[in-house]
Amino acid sequence: MSTPVLEARGLSRSFGHVRALDDVDFEVYPGEVTALIGDNGAGKSTLVKALSGNLAVDEGTIKFEGQPIQLTNPQQASALGIETVHQDLALAPHLDPVQNVYLGREIMNKGIAGFFGTMDTKAMAKESRRAFDELGATVRSLTSPVGAMSGGQRQAIAIARAVHWANKVVFLDEPTAALGVRQTKNVLETIRRVRDKGIAVVFISHSMPHVIEVSDRVQVLRLGHRAASIETKDTSMEELVGLMTGASTRGAA
Amino acid sequence: MSDDIRDTDIKKAEFGPEAGPETTSINMAVERETQSRVPKIFKAQAFQIFLVLIVIVIIFSIMAPDTFAQFSNLRLVVQNASILGVLGVGMTFIIITSGIDLSVGSVLVFSGVVSAMVMRAMGGDDWGTALVGFAVAIFSGLVWGTFNGILISKAKVPPLIVTLGSLGMALGLAQILTGGVDIRDVPSVLTTTIGYGNILGSVPIISVIALVVILIGAFVLHKTKFGLYTYAVGSSEEAARRVGVKVDRHLIRVYAMSGALAGLAGILSLSQFSTTAIAGQSQTNLNVIAAVVIGGTSLFGGYGTIFGTVVGLFIPAVLQNGFVITGVQPFWQQVAVGAVLIAAVYVDQLRRASAARGASTSLWSHFFRRKNT
Ligand SMILES: Nc1ncnc2c1ncn2[C@@H]1O[C@H](COP(=O)(O)OP(=O)(O)O)[C@@H](O)[C@H]1O
Ligand SMILES: [Mg+2]
Numbered sequence: 257m258s259t260p261v262l263e264a265r266g267l268s269r270s271f272g273h274v275r276a277l278d279d280v281d282f283e284v285y286p287g288e289v290t291a292l293i294g295d296n297g298a299g300k301s302t303l304v305k306a307l308s309g310n311l312a313v314d315e316g317t318i319k320f321e322g323q324p325i326q327l328t329n330p331q332q333a334s335a336l337g338i339e340t341v342h343q344d345l346a347l348a349p350h351l352d353p354v355q356n357v358y359l360g361r362e363i364m365n366k367g368i369a370g371f372f373g374t375m376d377t378k379a380m381a382k383e384s385r386r387a388f389d390e391l392g393a394t395v396r397s398l399t400s401p402v403g404a405m406s407g408g409q410r411q412a413i414a415i416a417r418a419v420h421w422a423n424k425v426v427f428l429d430e431p432t433a434a435l436g437v438r439q440t441k442n443v444l445e446t447i448r449r450v451r452d453k454g455i456a457v458v459f460i461s462h463s464m465p466h467v468i469e470v471s472d473r474v475q476v477l478r479l480g481h482r483a484a485s486i487e488t489k490d491t492s493m494e495e496l497v498g499l500m501t502g503a504s505t506r507g508a509a
Numbered sequence: 510m511s512d513d514i515r516d517t518d519i520k521k522a523e524f525g526p527e528a529g530p531e532t533t534s535i536n537m538a539v540e541r542e543t544q545s546r547v548p549k550i551f552k553a554q555a556f557q558i559f560l561v562l563i564v565i566v567i568i569f570s571i572m573a574p575d576t577f578a579q580f581s582n583l584r585l586v587v588q589n590a591s592i593l594g595v596l597g598v599g600m601t602f603i604i605i606t607s608g609i610d611l612s613v614g615s616v617l618v619f620s621g622v623v624s625a626m627v628m629r630a631m632g633g634d635d636w637g638t639a640l641v642g643f644a645v646a647i648f649s650g651l652v653w654g655t656f657n658g659i660l661i662s663k664a665k666v667p668p669l670i671v672t673l674g675s676l677g678m679a680l681g682l683a684q685i686l687t688g689g690v691d692i693r694d695v696p697s698v699l700t701t702t703i704g705y706g707n708i709l710g711s712v713p714i715i716s717v718i719a720l721v722v723i724l725i726g727a728f729v730l731h732k733t734k735f736g737l738y739t740y741a742v743g744s745s746e747e748a749a750r751r752v753g754v755k756v757d758r759h760l761i762r763v764y765a766m767s768g769a770l771a772g773l774a775g776i777l778s779l780s781q782f783s784t785t786a787i788a789g790q791s792q793t794n795l796n797v798i799a800a801v802v803i804g805g806t807s808l809f810g811g812y813g814t815i816f817g818t819v820v821g822l823f824i825p826a827v828l829q830n831g832f833v834i835t836g837v838q839p840f841w842q843q844v845a846v847g848a849v850l851i852a853a854v855y856v857d858q859l860r861r862a863s864a865a866r867g868a869s870t871s872l873w874s875h876f877f878r879r880k881n882t
Contacts, residue, residue, distance in 0.1 A: 350740055350810075351741060
């Protein structure tokens with residue numbers, strides 16, 4: 257087994273008296289899809305936030321490629337090649353798809369125009385179009401505000417943005433929750449394609465068929481603690497549901 | 510071991526063509542822009558309100574061709590709107606961040622007072638003194654703006670409250686500094702040039718200054734990263750923060766800029782009126798906010814243009830002037846502007862609602878097209 261690209265040991269985080277993460281271990285391997293499953297409130301989103309620099313933990317260590325790191329902000333995670341599609345997408349609704357993909361990482365013009373703070377909008381539009389095409393995303397207009405687009409299009413833009421910038425780890429927090437059948441299929445396809453590039457994908461979903469279909473490994477969270485970490489080929493939907501609800505136990509780390 | 514992992518590192522540039530067959534196999538042709546042929550500009554609220562302005566001008570021109578529709582009269586309208594134009598640039602940025610600045614009128618007065626006192630103490634009537642006056646006024650405004658920005662972004666006090674507070678503080682301090690008596694010694698180099706001087710024969714210098722500020726403001730808002738971040742912060746602070754936009758710093762800069770422009774407006778006002786006119790700016794903030802909103806900038810943030818603000822300034826200005834000239838009681842101007850303001854916000858609400866449904870965002874289609882049933 258190779259070194260995990262990202263590894264968490266003993267993470268804990270409380271909100272008031274709610275212990276959202278309770279001594280969680282977690283690891284993701286390059287070129288693998290890791291499904292992260294658990295009931296509502298199990299702490300999945302909280303774990304993703306902690307591992308993407310969006311949330312400080314009370315206790316525990318995080319290692320990136322074997323080296324201990326402190327993740328204090330999302331840009332730090334981005335700099336390491338870790339990108340996240342949050343459950344709420346976190347797009348700016350008034351900005352267009354290109355502006356959203358490049359927000360915070362604009363390509364500036366060269367020379368005097370760049371000195372005055374102008375951006376190379378052509379280059380950004382071209383690269384964004386490529387990112388959407390690569391994803392097979394249905395993005396009708398590159399110049400309309402994303403707030404006016406359908407849930408599926410917004411989802412596609414958020415995913416394209418993450419995939420465009422990530423080169424180590426992509427977190428997808430319930431990326432198919434708002435999608436129809438066709439779009440969901442497309443997202444699953446994208447997940448495989450990203451994995452095949454050697455990037456680690458963490459996929460959060462409530463759909464057991466999708467989890468079984470696309471993941472290489474499943475990690476089950478229950479009440480803020482990891483209940484199991486198993487290879488997908490060694491498990492079944494029934495067992496996963498049992499692990500999520502606490503009806504069965506197995507392979508806990 | 511970790512070197513092996515690095516070997517799998519994928520450069521984004523290589524990330525590409527091989528994705529093709531899979532993409533097509535799942536039958537997801539990318540739909541290109543399927544826009545209507547109507548160019549975007551005609552759908553913009555700023556453009557629609559511009560047409561309203563044109564109609565108003567045409568009506569007054571027909572009613573009073575010899576008085577209203579004269580260059581000298583329109584020149585006067587432009588000259589009188591110049592100071593509000595300078596304030597409107599800063600206010601547009603602030604409202605796009607979904608903020609508000611009630612303090613601009615008071616900061617204008619405060620900056621004018623401090624600047625007038627410094628120039629009086631220097632005693633000169635030369636450009637050196639005047640330039641110091643400019644610097645002092647702009648700096649005073651900048652300090653107030655920064656004060657507003659820090660309280661709003663760092664202390665998380667709502668903009669309405671912070672700027673209501675600084676409105677009172679700046680005005681009160683201006684009165685304390687002057688003992689409540691207006692300062693009337695303004696260097697004549699200022700009053701004769703910026704105050705009522707012209708260039709190119711009959712173009713008011715004060716309007717040229719305002720135009721320069723407006724053009725720079727439009728460039729910064731619509732073409733630069735600073736402008737983009739202004740929209741981003743107003744659209745979704747959280748989204749901006751997550752991608753690394755320094756939201757607090759940006760808000761401080763936007764409020765500081767508005768303050769500095771209010772300071773500039775302070776010395777322009779000194780030049781134009783030869784007095785600090787302490788009591789004369791109590792409606793200024795509301796007039797500027799009304800202009801910005803009439804121009805289509807959304808009070809909810811994320812949307813707006815400098816062009817709209819300029820148009821939004823001229824609607825009240827032209828109405829006022831036209832009513833006086835055509836003998837309508839000028840009080841009707843307040844009634845009319847109030848109605849336009851409410852209509853503008855109503856249209857913004859419709860726009861937001863229809864944008865949320867992904868429907869057309871045009872004012873025309875709302876009023877002039879039958880519902881598709
Ligand atoms: N910012 C927060 N403030 C207070 N409680 C929170 C916050 N974020 C998460 N929680 C709580 O932590 C627990 C785990 O939440 P979450 O990670 O969103 O679960 P999941 O994504 O697995 O549904 C829940 O009980 C939730 O209410
Ligand atoms: Mg969640």
